[in-house]
Structure formats: C-alpha cells, structure tokens
Amino acid sequence: MTSRRRRFAGGRARISVGLLAGALACALPLAPALAQDAVAYQPALDAAWAGRTAEALQLINAYLVEHPDDHAAQLDRARFLAWLGDYAGADDALAGFGSEDVEATALRARVLAWAGRRDAALALNAPLYAADPEDYENAWTQALILRQGEWPHQALPALATVQAVKPDEKDSVDLAKSVRLPLFSSVGLAPSLYTDSDDIEIRSLAIDTNLWLSDRWRLLAGATRRQHSAAFGSAFAPLLGDNHVDEGRVGLGLRFAPTADTALELWLGNSRIDNGIGSDGETIGHLQFSQRATDAFSYALTYDRDRVDASPRALAVMRDGLALDLAWTPTLRDRFDARIAADDFDDDNSRTSVLASYMRAIHRGEHVMFDLGLQAEGQHNSRNTDNGYYSPDDYRRYAVAASSYVTLGEEAGLYLSAALGQQKDETFDSWKRATDLRAELTIGIFSHWQLVGSAGYSQRLNQFGRYEGTSVGLELRYRFCEFRADRCPVVR
Template structure:
C-alpha cells in the first residue's frame, strides 16, 4: 500500500521552526540560527571565567568588530596552545559573527576534542552546527551530551527537537521514550505516541494514544493525531470515530477538515473528500498536505492525467521527501507500459492436469488509454482410459491462443475495452474465435460495477477442448462498500456453450474488516455460491443442476512492506448439487506471495487447494501459478 505523509507540523512549534518547513534555505538558516542562539544562552549561560588571560589584541579587535583580525589572533594563540578551550570558544564566536557558521562549528569541534566528556561543550557544538544548517552534526553532538547526562530531561528534549529537524524519526521516538520513562507525565506520553507514529511504529503508537485518550478523551491534538495514525494503518472506521469525537467536542476547523479529507481520500470517498479539500486549498493553495490530499482524490476518482499533474507541486515543494517519492511511484505504477510472463500448473482427483505458459504486454498510449495483448500455450492432459481423454483418444491436447485489445477511460464514471483473437486446438478441436467486451462503471464513490461479455475456449479437460467447446460468458462483478468497515462482493453471470448448454451463476460475499494493523489486515465474512446448467451432457466438464455452496471466508494479508506481502484465504463450507443427497463439507485454501507492488519488477506466486472440484465433479484439486512483470 502507498504511504501517507507524516504529521503536518503545526505553525509555532519548535519542531516546525527548526525544520523551517515554511521557508526557503535562507529562512531555514535564520530559524536555525535563532534556535541555536537560544539554545546556547539557555543551556550554557554566560561564558565562564578562565584562569588564563585572553590576548588583549584580540579583545581590541572584537571591540572594533574586526572579526577577521580577532580570529587570526586566536588562531595564532591556539597554534601555541591547542588545549585552550576558552580560546576555541571565542574563535567560534567571532567566526559566527563574521558570517562563517561552518568554521565556527568546526572550532567548537576542536574544543570538544579537548573536553569530550563535558555535556555543556557538546551542547555548544550542537548549537553551532544548528547555526550552520547541519542537522545531522547538531544531532550527533546533542545525543553525545544526552549520553553524558542521561537523566537530564532538558537535554533530552533539546535532542528530540534536533532529531525532528534532522528527520531522524527513530531518534525522536527513542528520546521521547526516555523522557517519558523519566517524567511519567501525560504530555510526554502523548509526545512519545506521536514520535512512534512518525517513525512508522504504528501499532505501538496507537496503543499509547489509547492509553492517553482514556485519561484525556477530549484532547484535540491527541484525537487528530490518533486519527492520523489509524488512517495510516488503514483502520478507517476507527479513524472516522476519532474525528467524529473531535467534531462533537471542538467543532469544525481546518485541522479537522484536513484530517477528514485525507481519511476520505484513502477510504475511496473522493467526492466528500473533495468538498473539504477545495475549501482548504482555496485558503492555502501551496500547502503540501492539502495538495497531497488533492492528488489522492484525483487518483481515487479516478482521473489519471490530473493525478499525474497533481504530483508536480509536491515535487516542487518537497522534492527529496520520501512521501513525494512514494506518491510518484504509486501513482504511476499501474499506468505504466509493461511486459510479463505467466506460468501455471493444475491437477485434480480425476488426473486432469493443465500446464500453461503465457507472455503478455501493455502499451500505455496515455494515462487513460492503453493497448494490450497476450499469447498463451496450454497443454491439458488426462490419463489413458479416462472418460476425459480427447474425442480422438488423445491424452494430451495442446491449445495455442492469442488476442489483442484496447481500453480507454472516458470519464471517472466509465472505462470501456475490447479484445479479439483466435485459439487453435489440436486433437480435432479446430480454430475458435475469441473476443471480449468490457465496461467498468463507478456510479457512486463506494460502488464499482464491472461488466464483461467474453468468448473463451472451454478447456476443462482434453475432451471438452477437443470438441472445440467455447463459452460465451456475460458477467457483472460488483464491489460495494456500504460503510468503512463493511464490504460486499457479488457476481451474476449467464453463459452459453456451443454444445447447447447454458449456465447461470450467482456469488455473494459480504465481509467485515476485523483488523487493520501496521502489518496485518484481517477480514471475516460469509459467501453463497449458486450455479445451474440446463443440461447434463457427457462433454468432459462438470455441469451440475442447482449447485449450492455456503461458506465462511477468512482473508488475511501480512504486509512485509509497502511493496511486498503475503495473502492467505481460507474458506470452509458446505456444498451440494443434484447428485448429492445432502450437504458435504469442503474447504478452499489459497496462499499468494506478492513482491514489488509499486516497483519496476512485480511478481506473484500463488498456490491453492480445494477438496472439491466444481468443474469435474470430484472434490480434490490444486494449482500453482506464477507471474513476473517488468514495468517501463
């Protein structure tokens, strides 16, 4: 799944000032200089008196504000006595006043080398590197100071701010945890929860936010940030509940509207999200967070070209941000041209097996239009003497088939496509024409309807293939999300075979999102499947009258990363048809390993098992399939 942007920094916080998120390079330097100066004055206090004298000539040069001359005098004195920490500090000060922040910080590094175990000296060096706009070096010195004074909460808080500025989310979380362990304060618990969310430890962050909100249920900042972390986990229903609580207590404001718009954009509710986002962008047209939400809305509607164009302001505002890079690759991934290969094997209790190998490709002409094609070899086999061998007695029948097609999205409401091809079947099957017509509809934000009319070879067994059987299938697939927790998949189909048989089919699968965590998604539901053939023919395929199956469905997805995961589906249930006197128990299991969802190389490896086979009348079958795609 694609990543959401991190918490928007609130104007006025120290983290926002240090990060300089609303300023260019000059602004960042100014804010870090101010922060470092404040840090030096608060932590270090006035420069202590030293037993050794300061060169009079250097003092006179400083009084004349001749910083270059003063620096040269201090350097000569330090060549004679490099252990003079007081002179390194004065040299650093005059270099800073002379507009040389890097040299000033390097001078304090020399002082640290003389007194490496002095926390105050480390903090002075940290402040100097902050003035030089070097957050990593500033953080390194601050962490060293914290190690020297591990119970000093003031130093730890300073380091947390430095880590936030440096973008080191792991350090922010580790330091915030140390502060909370020392103080036990509720405010530090909230800060720790926020830091864990920022570094991607979403489950731990949620647990801490829940602890905090149990004692402070109406805290506006905590409610908003808790909703954000739950949104990152994909736990949209719980995030919406937190935002509803915020709304009930604090009303509508820009913070609430921004978080709700982001939630709705991720949860496939682009119309409602757009209403909120339009007002926010009208007031702040260059706000990165609002622009990011706009990109998600356009992607979800879907408006492919506009979504790609919406990436440009993100690249302009934060070109090096991981969030920007993730937005770019996740937006482009499914619109890119590609070539791929597929291979598969299937076997069942009737000893009917299928081996297949295919190459395929997509050529994207525009984000809305693409051409595609596929060429495939299929080898279907049965044992000698089996009732499923070919009509000429062949135990193996080869099928060579290929088709090409095109699809175009006319609007967010409608995409249509068509393909045409031919299959050549040996063993007496001859040539069979193939076609496909498609219409994908989005009548509502939460309703998808995919319509198709296809003609494909009915290669259930060598016998059905050698007879040249083809199925004309007319099908509607529906996906409905009535709430943020509840979903319904449904299919209704009518098919006609060229042996005169007809099939009607209905499948319904309502399910509920039970878990949405940092790593695991878990859905539980039920399903009902019915299919019915007009006639019972001996043409090498399973054609039951009034087949019914009712089952439980358990679907789990384990996220290794945004790009990789493992999908497991288990469906135990009971089935019957006109040949059975009662319902029989059976289970379907499938496992799918997915790699590279948004990367250039994408692959899927799946294995499935069923203790019944709806196509041969026997109740034992398994299959293995593999796919590899290269995107361009």
C-alpha cells in the same frame, strides 16, 4: 465437477476484492502533522515516529482517558488509526469535529482518500487546495485523491507541487511512485500448473502487454500456450486423438476511458486447439463496460466468448457468456461482492450462476489485516452434457470466508484467503465438505520489476469420494514509461 473446482483452486473467486489494494496503500506513509515540540503525550509520539504505531495508539488511548478534551491528541489518535490502516476507526474518531476545524477536515479528507472514497475526500480537500494550492499537505492529499479511477493523470499537477516544495522528502518520493504507477505500461510473463485428483493437468505459459497510448487509451495484447491432459479412457480425455490437447491463443484489445469513472474494453483473439489428429480454430474475446457509479458502488458488465477450459474434452465446447460483477461498500468496514452470469454452450447446454460474498474488516494492525465474512454460490444447467465439465441442475455452496494481508515491507506483501463450507447438488444424499485455500506473495509492489507467486488448493467430498486440486503460478512483470520521462518516478 472439474470446472468449478479448478475455478476456485485457480483463485478466480478472491475472498476479499480490494484488500490487497488497501494494504498497499498502507505501505505508503500519511504525510504526518504530529507536533514537533514535547507535549504531554510525548511517549506516544515517540513510539509513532519509531514505527511502533500499535504501541502509540495504546499510549494515546490511555492519555485520552485522563484528558478527553485534548484536541491535538484526538487528531493524533485519528492519525495513528489511519497509519494502521483502520480507516473506519480513523473516520469515526474524526466524526465529532466540526466543519470549521480546518486541521480535522484536512485529515479526514486524507483518510477518506486512503479508504477509496474519492468523491467524499475531494469534497473536503478541494476547497482547501483551491485556497492554497502551494500548500504541501493540501497538494499531497489532492494527488492521492486524483490518482484513483481511470484518469490518474489528473493527479500530476498536485504531485508537481509536492515535489517542488519538498523534492527529497520520503513522503514525496513515495507519493510519486503511487501516483505514477497507474500511468506505466507493462509486459508480463506467467507460467502456471494445475493438477487434480481426476488426473487432469493443465500447463500454461502466457505473455501479455498493456501499453499506455494516451490518457484515455490503452493497447492490450497477449499470447498463451497451454497443454491440457487427462488419463486415457477417462471422462475428461479427448474422444479422439491423444490424451492431451494443445492450445494456442493470441489476442489484441483496446481499453478506452471516456471519463474518470467509466471504461470500455474490447479484446478479440483466436484460439486453436490440436488433439493430434486435427486442429480447430475459434474466435474468442470480450466486451466490457465498467463504471464506478458512486464512492460505495461499482459494477462491470461483460460479454465474452471462449472455450470451456475445464478439461481436454471440454476444450472443444464454445461458450457465450454475459456476466454482471457488483461491488458495494456501504461502510468503510463492510463490503459486498456478487457475480451473476448466464452462459450458452454450443453443446445445447445453458447455465445460470451466482457467486456472492460479504466481508467485514475485523483487524487492522501494523503488519496484519484480517477480514471475515460469508460466501454463497449457486449454479443451474439445463442438461448434463458429459462433455468433460461440471453441469449440475442444482448446485449450492455456503462457506465461511476469511482473508488476510501481511505486510512484509514497503515492497512485499502476502495475501491469504480461505473458504470453509458445505456443498450439495441434486445427486448428493447429504451436504458435503467444500474447502478452498489460496496464497499470493507479491515482491516489488512499487518497483519496475514485480514478481507474484501464487498457490491454490481446493478439496471437495462428493458421491465419488475425495477430490483435490492444486494450482501454482508465477508472474514476472516489468513496468515502464521511459518514453514519457515526465511521468516516470525515480525508483530509489
């Protein structure tokens, strides 16, 4: 069961895809339109300006119970909800305003932009921006909308207006960081360590780079050095040679975005392994087509060829795979994700698998976001190969999943996820426990230098007793675009 266990312990199956991105968006302020003069609900405004948004929301809710028709208060309540990251609540609060209400329309466009509903936000804000392209608020929202997708450079004209009108405003500085960050190139260094109760240990050191070539092209390159080890005589050790296998891999790729909603990525490389008595080199790589079909639905289709990296023995096995990744957000509170895959191995095994999850936004607060949902997984292999990787005929897993993002400031955040459930394959006489935990700390969210530390833990009960696997990793990344100074924000 090592392959599956390490996949979860390593964190490849995130509980809530996109939660981090939404939380990072909350770190940037919505350009406020709150009244400057004293009003009847001034304590709520004072609390909001002081950063006590949850308190402000409570105060304005109490005020609206007595004054339900106060138009300005209703709009400010929607703003408070958006500041808390509750975009669904903010959108619901604005649903009752008519299209003729320009202020409500502008605010709803910004809320939808934060929520990732680019097309819907653009439909509302584009007419306002076209009517008055020099207006600070309209330009601010337009830049926020257009930074999304494969062509973030489309946001630069609107950003230029924002910076011309209020160059030193904090909202302008933060927007510049958010808009320009996707245009940066980057280079990263990532060491990691995986260990488990099957005495498998995998040490890895990787370096990668992502270089901006033009608005549609990016160059990808990377190199990795890994050492896989297992106890002599175990089912996971190499059949010949040492108890460990050294692997070196290098690769080069291109990413092309023909439209703002589609991308094509090709990456090719070579993987060479050495078990102490000889070496073996193989071509690896992937070809991926991804598309954001609508505001609510996106997908990616990937063909890849790689080694089976579950254990030292499994490294000798090559795999050709086809995977379809689906993401559907029918509402601003609900998200469905699925990965459907078919793999063919050169040891005469074939595999079909599916991993699906549903997550619902439960809480949005000043410092904590929390989602709750379900996971389901299934896997079928044509044969049990005994080649050092898990290949069941009928594996099933169901779990309750939870994830949370904790804001630690504008430049730091902590992502936590857990899946607690039951698992079973054809060899089990009953359902057994399955637990996965993961934490990821990000420092330098909008800075040139970024450090990401991660840790994962997986526990399984099976026919052979208790399995435990852990993984830890660091990623140090430097992001730059100094060779295009017109696109680089000043990091203050």
